[in-house]
Amino acid sequence: MALSLSSPCGCPSDEDEEMAVFESTAAEHGGLSRPRLPEISVISPGLDPRPTTAEPKLAVKSGLVRQGSGEENTERVKVYLRIRPLTETERERGEEQGCVAVQDEGTLLLKAPKESQNMRTAERGITQSMHKFSFSKIFGPETTQQQFYESTMKTMVKDVLQGENRLLYTYGVTNSGKTYTIQGSGRETGLLPRALASLFRKLQGRLYGAMDLKPVMYQDVRQLEPGEVRVEEIRRNSLLKEDENLTSRRVGTTTNGDSGFGGLSSTSNIASQLEDTDSVCLEPDSLSHSGGDDLEEGVQFSIWVSFYEIYNEFLYDLLDASPSLQPRKRVTLRLSDDKQGNPYVKDLTWIQVRSAEEAWKILRAGRRNQSFASTHLNQNSSRSHSIFSIRVLHIRPEADSGQAMHISELTVCDLAGSERCKEQRNGERMKEANNINTSLLTLGRCIAALRHNQNNKSRPPQVVPFRDSKLTRVLQGFFCGRGTSSMVVNINPCASIYDETLQALKFSAIATQLVHGPSTKTRVAYILSLLREPTGNGNEGTVLEEEEDESDVEDGDITMLNTEALLQAIDVLKREVQRQREEKEILEANVREQVVSEMMEVITGMQDGFSETLEAERALIEERYEDKITNLQKHLKKFYSQELKERDQEIEALSAALEKNKEAGSGPTSEPQGDAPRRSQRLTAQTELCKLRAELDQCRAELLTKTQELIKLKMQLEVPGSTGTLTGAADRKLEEGQRNLRQLRLDLQRLGLDLQSGERACCRNTGGERLRQALNAADETLVKQDQILVELQNGLILVKADLRRKADTLAQTQATRPQLPPSGFSAPTTPGSCKKRGCGAAASCDAENRPPQKRPFFQSLFPTRTPTRKYNTCPVEEPNVTPYSRILRSRQRSPPPSPVTTPRTLRGKY
Numbered sequence: 001m002a003l004s005l006s007s008p009c010g011c012p013s014d015e016d017e018e019m020a021v022f023e024s025t026a027a028e029h030g031g032l033s034r035p036r037l038p039e040i041s042v043i044s045p046g047l048d049p050r051p052t053t054a055e056p057k058l059a060v061k062s063g064l065v066r067q068g069s070g071e072e073n074t075e076r077v078k079v080y081l082r083i084r085p086l087t088e089t090e091r092e093r094g095e096e097q098g099c100v101a102v103q104d105e106g107t108l109l110l111k112a113p114k115e116s117q118n119m120r121t122a123e124r125g126i127t128q129s130m131h132k133f134s135f136s137k138i139f140g141p142e143t144t145q146q147q148f149y150e151s152t153m154k155t156m157v158k159d160v161l162q163g164e165n166r167l168l169y170t171y172g173v174t175n176s177g178k179t180y181t182i183q184g185s186g187r188e189t190g191l192l193p194r195a196l197a198s199l200f201r202k203l204q205g206r207l208y209g210a211m212d213l214k215p216v217m218y219q220d221v222r223q224l225e226p227g228e229v230r231v232e233e234i235r236r237n238s239l240l241k242e243d244e245n246l247t248s249r250r251v252g253t254t255t256n257g258d259s260g261f262g263g264l265s266s267t268s269n270i271a272s273q274l275e276d277t278d279s280v281c282l283e284p285d286s287l288s289h290s291g292g293d294d295l296e297e298g299v300q301f302s303i304w305v306s307f308y309e310i311y312n313e314f315l316y317d318l319l320d321a322s323p324s325l326q327p328r329k330r331v332t333l334r335l336s337d338d339k340q341g342n343p344y345v346k347d348l349t350w351i352q353v354r355s356a357e358e359a360w361k362i363l364r365a366g367r368r369n370q371s372f373a374s375t376h377l378n379q380n381s382s383r384s385h386s387i388f389s390i391r392v393l394h395i396r397p398e399a400d401s402g403q404a405m406h407i408s409e410l411t412v413c414d415l416a417g418s419e420r421c422k423e424q425r426n427g428e429r430m431k432e433a434n435n436i437n438t439s440l441l442t443l444g445r446c447i448a449a450l451r452h453n454q455n456n457k458s459r460p461p462q463v464v465p466f467r468d469s470k471l472t473r474v475l476q477g478f479f480c481g482r483g484t485s486s487m488v489v490n491i492n493p494c495a496s497i498y499d500e501t502l503q504a505l506k507f508s509a510i511a512t513q514l515v516h517g518p519s520t521k522t523r524v525a526y527i528l529s530l531l532r533e534p535t536g537n538g539n540e541g542t543v544l545e546e547e548e549d550e551s552d553v554e555d556g557d558i559t560m561l562n563t564e565a566l567l568q569a570i571d572v573l574k575r576e577v578q579r580q581r582e583e584k585e586i587l588e589a590n591v592r593e594q595v596v597s598e599m600m601e602v603i604t605g606m607q608d609g610f611s612e613t614l615e616a617e618r619a620l621i622e623e624r625y626e627d628k629i630t631n632l633q634k635h636l637k638k639f640y641s642q643e644l645k646e647r648d649q650e651i652e653a654l655s656a657a658l659e660k661n662k663e664a665g666s667g668p669t670s671e672p673q674g675d676a677p678r679r680s681q682r683l684t685a686q687t688e689l690c691k692l693r694a695e696l697d698q699c700r701a702e703l704l705t706k707t708q709e710l711i712k713l714k715m716q717l718e719v720p721g722s723t724g725t726l727t728g729a730a731d732r733k734l735e736e737g738q739r740n741l742r743q744l745r746l747d748l749q750r751l752g753l754d755l756q757s758g759e760r761a762c763c764r765n766t767g768g769e770r771l772r773q774a775l776n777a778a779d780e781t782l783v784k785q786d787q788i789l790v791e792l793q794n795g796l797i798l799v800k801a802d803l804r805r806k807a808d809t810l811a812q813t814q815a816t817r818p819q820l821p822p823s824g825f826s827a828p829t830t831p832g833s834c835k836k837r838g839c840g841a842a843a844s845c846d847a848e849n850r851p852p853q854k855r856p857f858f859q860s861l862f863p864t865r866t867p868t869r870k871y872n873t874c875p876v877e878e879p880n881v882t883p884y885s886r887i888l889r890s891r892q893r894s895p896p897p898s899p900v901t902t903p904r905t906l907r908g909k910y
């Protein structure tokens, strides 16, 4: 994937947001209503009042600015800016357009030149054309190598001799002066040779001569066997000899571009530049303070160096023996982790050096193996990240093997320059540029993640992607408390690479916000404080009090503790872990309980809510159905009153018709006589008319009776309260009675027919026995029906009596409240009913005294029969009398016979 130069700053974390804050993307432009941008975007990361260079003495001594015991390091990472001078050629090309201006010691102002991309976007109102950056210190083009060394690396060398670990790395666009800054050119030696010279001057007379102690892995030391020592000596001598041979052959060597590995020049101008230096030529004043006054008394020092590069994400040992003999078979190195998970370069060559000269020669030998190539920007461009490490072994002579050993390290990393991939015309260069930008991008992401974690301690930490590139993996320790790091940003003031320079500065702006990670010493101090604290079980950590003085322990390293103390520390830490785990479990249990109780509350609330809703709905439904019932009752009442009215009208119509007929019937008397057939016809018609009239009279009488009964019923229906209920019950009973009577009537008719047929049979003297049986059965049925009738009559009498009582009560109530208008009763339309109501009590008494069959109500139940059922009374001739009814009458005149005797009587008769 081809990455553009801007990618190192394009980290996916929150620095994008901050960049957006730094560099607003809205502006009023071309009449569009955009908010106006400030003229300058202030990319100023170091404006908060955190200590930076305060208390330099303390910071130099320990590498930390301690804010009380147990507090973490808050010293910002140092980010220096170095501006290289323009060359003559560049000036002639018109590259000097004043786009880089130093405002003060720590502030830089960038102004976009006309042709730059930034200016184009600024003209469109998307970004600003001016940017302000802050740095720990800015070094202009006039700064000499010595001045730069004094301000940056000098203190680092001192720190390393004090036992600290330090990293310095250069970052910038290609051809911006990174290699120049680190290694120098000609007599202008860079930081590294100066640091080496300074180191050995300080260690004069304190060097450990033997080669039997060697740094291995992450920061361990191994005691070498004599045979191994010999191998080490041979390796060292061969490297030094090789350098001497090459130096002697140097005269007349041309810069043959592609004679090195993979088409890269290994013996290029850069090597010759260093060779020109010949020896470590340092100004006398730079090393004026050469004495090792700060060094611990009695400690001897052994210096070992290594030099490797990361090229296309592969690690190559630049001090590998005789690489020139097998130029195309470079062995790649692997990264490994030690038991504590610290990364280290496996099988890396470490060479012991005893002087600055030797170190210089080793560096020079390594430079020959480094990957350089000519690019469009730099003829001798570093195509790899080169890492030169100096390990200082602090050896206490009186101590046993390795026990009092301490290691400190100074690492100088010359990063490959960031550049635009698209501008590389060579495929190999393009691939290199990709890899360079990828690793730089990862470095940017790591720095951004570290910065995020430091600034957002309350939030979960972001994973720092150290493992995403080899570069960040090998430098990881310096960002995680193993030591401190400093960054040198190199820029080229050429207008043509303004956009790249801007991106590099934005990248560095993130780094300026970093503070150093908590030192491993802080962790040691924490462990030691645990050892000193009571452990809770009465076993107090006393080992340290016996072993170490407190001040020594505070500044000491974990390797200073003996095995017993370390074991005790492990025990204490285990107990601490256990305690914290238990605390967390209790906390979790509490949280769970709280959650459960809250959930229960919620559930109870929901239950209550549902019950209320249910009640409300039930009440609503009840109300609705009550309304429906009321409506139904109302409609029924209306319907039945309508029915009654219609029937009244029919009766009236019939009466009127009858009257008419009557009038019409009286007319024929005046007709002439003499016409016999017509008279007989008239007579027949008159007979029929009489018959009809009789029938009509009978109907009228019946209708009248029914009307009265209906009116009475209506009145009873209108009686409020329990009377209505009783009336309903009475109605039901009446209906039942009517049904029974209807059935009875049918049975009687059937029996009458049977009797007729029996009479006929008797006359013919056939089937006598059968007839007798039939008569017996008929007699039994009659007895039963009589009983039923009597029961029904009694029930009806009771119901009527009850109704009358209620009516009387109501009438009394009405009488006691004469002033109130009659509301529950409508005025009777017939005088009969009025009379009845006016003397209700008397009427009811009268009705009660009457025999049941005489009552009009009962009459209505038997419309086809005459109410003549009387015991011991005279017979009355009635029309339509059936044989059975005659028999029944004859039986009813005498007291009711027993079911046994009646058949005999009947048998006697027939």
Ligand SMILES: Nc1ncnc2c1ncn2[C@@H]1O[C@H](COP(=O)(O)OP(=O)(O)OP(=O)(O)O)[C@@H](O)[C@H]1O
Binding pocket: 083, 084, 085, 141, 172, 173, 174, 175, 176, 177, 178, 179, 180, 181, 185, 378, 380, 381, 382, 383, 415, 416, 417, 418, 490
């Ligand atoms: N401060 C300076 N004073 C004088 N010359 C300088 C300075 N900085 C850089 N130069 C010159 O600029 C040129 C490029 O420098 P250098 O090779 O160090 O760039 P670089 O950033 O390492 O490039 P690359 O990333 O491609 O390796 C060299 O010729 C060097 O001598």
